[in-house]
Amino acid sequence: MGLAKLPDNFYDKIKPRLYQRVSRELRSANYVLDIGCGNCELAKYLSQTNRQKVIGIDISSESFPDKEKINKDWPLVKCVRRSASKLNFVQSEIIDAVVMFWSLHEMNVPKVVLQQVYSVLKPGGKVLIVEFPNKSLAQKLWNEKYFSKEQLMKYLDDVGFEHIQARLIENKQILWVSGYSCAENKNKSEQVKVKMYET
Ligand SMILES: C[S@@+](CC[C@H](N)C(=O)[O-])C[C@H]1O[C@@H](n2cnc3c(N)ncnc32)[C@H](O)[C@@H]1O
Numbered sequence: 001m002g003l004a005k006l007p008d009n010f011y012d013k014i015k016p017r018l019y020q021r022v023s024r025e026l027r028s029a030n031y032v033l034d035i036g037c038g039n040c041e042l043a044k045y046l047s048q049t050n051r052q053k054v055i056g057i058d059i060s061s062e063s064f065p066d067k068e069k070i071n072k073d074w075p076l077v078k079c080v081r082r083s084a085s086k087l088n089f090v091q092s093e094i095i096d097a098v099v100m101f102w103s104l105h106e107m108n109v110p111k112v113v114l115q116q117v118y119s120v121l122k123p124g125g126k127v128l129i130v131e132f133p134n135k136s137l138a139q140k141l142w143n144e145k146y147f148s149k150e151q152l153m154k155y156l157d158d159v160g161f162e163h164i165q166a167r168l169i170e171n172k173q174i175l176w177v178s179g180y181s182c183a184e185n186k187n188k189s190e191q192v193k194v195k196m197y198e199t
Pocket of ligand 1: 035036037038039057058059060082083084085100101102103106107108
């Protein structure tokens, strides 16, 4: 389907499907970081569907749900106001999966952010980037700067990710990119727990 035929609410319509897909793809993770989490909708979804512990990180806490409500209704979700370019408050090599849903394009230093992501991932941990590709409906609607498939793959490769895969899905309006941190160069114990969840 050509761009002209896609409705303006196309992205709202496909979002539930994308969430399901993220949930399936990250289902084996125990600890997940959702970077650029906005209102923590995806974090809440993952905690409910997969019973995962999800730390949502965003540079702005404006859209965060009420803290008491989160603690009561989504006890596995933590929302943290921090910049993705400095993730040293998260223990290194401890996170099973990182998801960045429609957020990397907003970050001024995407490569620094990906380096930070790499450092917090466990050996063999997964990064999943869901983005608007360049020349997409999103570009027409919001006129922001988006990555090409090749650009994102190169960033991941430069940082050291392995088994990088990138596809255009949903009428080529979504860029779905994943990679794994190198299992051999990292040797932290699988048993280690994230401090934020320790009581
Ligand atoms: C388009 S919104 C997407 C929000 C959410 N992932 C969603 O799908 O609804 C991008 C988010 O990235 C956040 N963001 C931008 N730069 C950031 C940074 N350096 N560190 C953390 N979050 C950042 C913004 O505050 C915003 O909430």
